[in-house]
Amino acid sequence: MTAPWIAEHRIPDALAAQLIGDAFPALRPVRLELLGEGWDNVAYLVDGELIFRFPRRQAAVPLLEREHRLLPALAPRLPLAIPVPELFGRAGAGPYRWPFLGYRRVAGETACRANLDDRERRALAAPLARFLAALHAFPTGEARRLGMPPDSIGKLDLAARIPQARERLERMRALGLLRDVRPWSELLEAGAALRASEDLRVVHGDLYARHLLVSAGPARALCGVIDWGDLHLGDPAVDLSVAHSVLPPEAHDTFRATYGEIDARRWELARIRAIHHSAAVVLYGHDIGDSALVREGLRIFR
Missing domain, CATH: 3.90.1200.10 (Aminoglycoside phosphotransferase (APH), C-terminal lobe)
Known part of the structure; x- marks a missing residue:
């Protein structure tokens, strides 16, 4: 039986940089480093300030879209910092066709x-x-x-x-x-x-x-x-x-x-x-x- 955390899609560094650069040309050349991989997403730090999260499985796509829609409404009401989505990338034709999300790094x-x-x-x-x-x-x-x-x-x-x-x-x-x-x-x-x-x-x-x-x-x-x-x-x-x-x-x-x-x-x-x-x-x-x-x-x- 396959472990539930095994990814359906891998997002190597080069692919992540390409996707970010194509969606947001102002960030080129994209300088990134891998932050980590979780159950649903892989996270990259770009220019030391922005975090981009890419779904690793289909089930995570609506979860990411949920964050994009709801977190801006929650953030002002909470006493601690949370990620506030700023950049929503919609990948087109190619090896990776799911959306991805970017926000300012939360310190800590x-x-x-x-x-x-x-x-x-x-x-x-x-x-x-x-x-x-x-x-x-x-x-x-x-x-x-x-x-x-x-x-x-x-x-x-x-x-x-x-x-x-x-x-x-x-x-x-x-x-x-x-x-x-x-x-x-x-x-x-x-x-x-x-x-x-x-x-x-x-x-x-x-x-x-x-x-x-x-x-x-x-x-x-x-x-x-x-x-x-x-x-x-x-x-x-x-x-x-x-x-x-x-x-x-x-x-x-x-x-x-x-x-x-x-x-x-x-x-x-x-x-x-x-x-x-x-x-x-x-x-x-x-x-x-x-x-x-x-x-x-x-x-x-x-």
């Missing part, structure tokens, strides 16, 4: 690369909660008018996600990455009856350490949130899972007090989501040889 280093200690993570609790409270307060009626869709893949459908999580935990154990799966299997089983709320809010949809940016230097302040392709209307639990996966337990009270009311059902659903997603991050990092992702994904299991 991903939290997984920063390898934060517990003190630094505790300092993230309040600003992260304020950011999510603002995001989840965005008017849903306005979001619908802008074309924001509901969740289409069942991120919180536990009937499907819990069996996936169990399989991932077993694979982690087989790889020697997790010694005992029983405590996590028991937590999954205990939450199996939980259901997502029908009170839909604007959610990021894929919030974890790789999509949080922290500033350089000793302060390591939270300064940005990136990769918004999974933006949708859903249960805020899908985002609140970041508190379980990134913050130490002693920071949870600060996070919850700053965010506002989080009932027991939503908090537990967020934890189930964090277990499922973190297991996926560990296996993805293992398969692509990214030790920072493996380390970050394993945090919740400690």
